[in-house]
Amino acid sequence: MLKDKVAVVYGAGGAIGGAVARAFATEGARVFLTGRSLAPVELVAKDIVAAGGSAEAAALDALDERAIDRHLESVIDRAGRVDISFNAIGIPNPKSRVPLVELEAEQFSLPITTYTRSYFLTARLAARRMVANRSGVIMTVTATPSRTGTPFVGGGGPAMAAVEALTRNLSAELAPQGIRVVGLRPQGIPETGRIKESFGLYAEAAGLTSEQFEERLATRTHPRRLSTLADLANMAVVMASDKASGMTGTTVNLSMGSLDD
Ligand SMILES: NC(=O)c1ccc[n+]([C@@H]2O[C@H](COP(=O)([O-])OP(=O)(O)OC[C@H]3O[C@@H](n4cnc5c(N)ncnc54)[C@H](OP(=O)(O)O)[C@@H]3O)[C@@H](O)[C@H]2O)c1
Secondary structure (H helix, E strand, O other): OOOOOEEEEEOOOOHHHHHHHHHHHHOOOEEEEEEOOHHHHHHHHHHHHHOOOEEEEEEOOOOOHHHHHHHHHHHHHHHOOOOEEEEOOOOOOOOOOOOHHHOOHHHHHHHHHHHHHHHHHHHHHHHHHHHHHOOEEEEEEOOHHHOOOOOOOOOHHHHHHHHHHHHHHHHHHHHHHOEEEEEEEEOOOOOOHHHHHHHHHHHHHHOOOHHHHHHHHHOOOOOOOOOOHHHHHHHHHHHHOHHHOOOOOEEEEEOOOOOOO
16 A cells, blocks of 8 residues: 555654554555664564565654754655655653642643654654655644543643644645645554553552453443554554545544544
């Protein structure tokens, strides 16, 4: 579905970035993988190459405008263009369940400034290259607190809502130039480290085991199960492909019925 597409993935050493990078490569994309630490990104790239795909790894801080720009320039030098920009960076979730009324302003602001800055920079710098071909897809990742009241996520909910607004606004400006902007909003995926840890904390607070907590959450979805990385990565492939030509300015709801649109 992505044969010969050139994709850049930010946060590719993480659970979601790595899964999406592998799925893009399996579908024929040439992937340029980046992350703050090189080692986990190199592991993903090695797996992809071992499976017969095309991947290159680079260390990159996705908050550093000059570094993102330089990296995209090197991608253009090597591959001639950028078709897909997928940002999956994630900063650690708060470890303690601090209510908003107790939260320090800096802690509240951190996810808002981090995610909005990174998504703005990676989208803007990719779009400047994509307009030359009047084609491209910019993708964002958010989480359900963008749309539903969730306790103890600090600035995480407002940050995710801001990224979804940015997704719509970028699309309004870029779609006339052939560039689609699409978000993915997965629910918590238990096989990822960050959700395993968060669910553990929520379970403890509710006096449940992690398994009991996950079972309770699963009952809220229509298929009575929680999401997998494969659910997310498969949707990322479809949305990045030309088959999704009608999708832009929106965020795909991957909550399997637990969150109404
Ligand atoms: N996991 C889920 O179930 C889930 C569900 C809904 C939404 N999400 C959202 O999806 C995103 C990714 O989640 P994940 O589970 O894949 O997280 P993850 O496994 O913690 O991966 C995040 C990756 O982002 C990298 N990173 C952080 N800041 C960076 C920066 N400035 N520049 C470059 N790379 C940076 C991290 O590198 P370092 O380790 O070196 O910092 C890490 O490799 C998050 O925004 C999360 O909120 C996740």
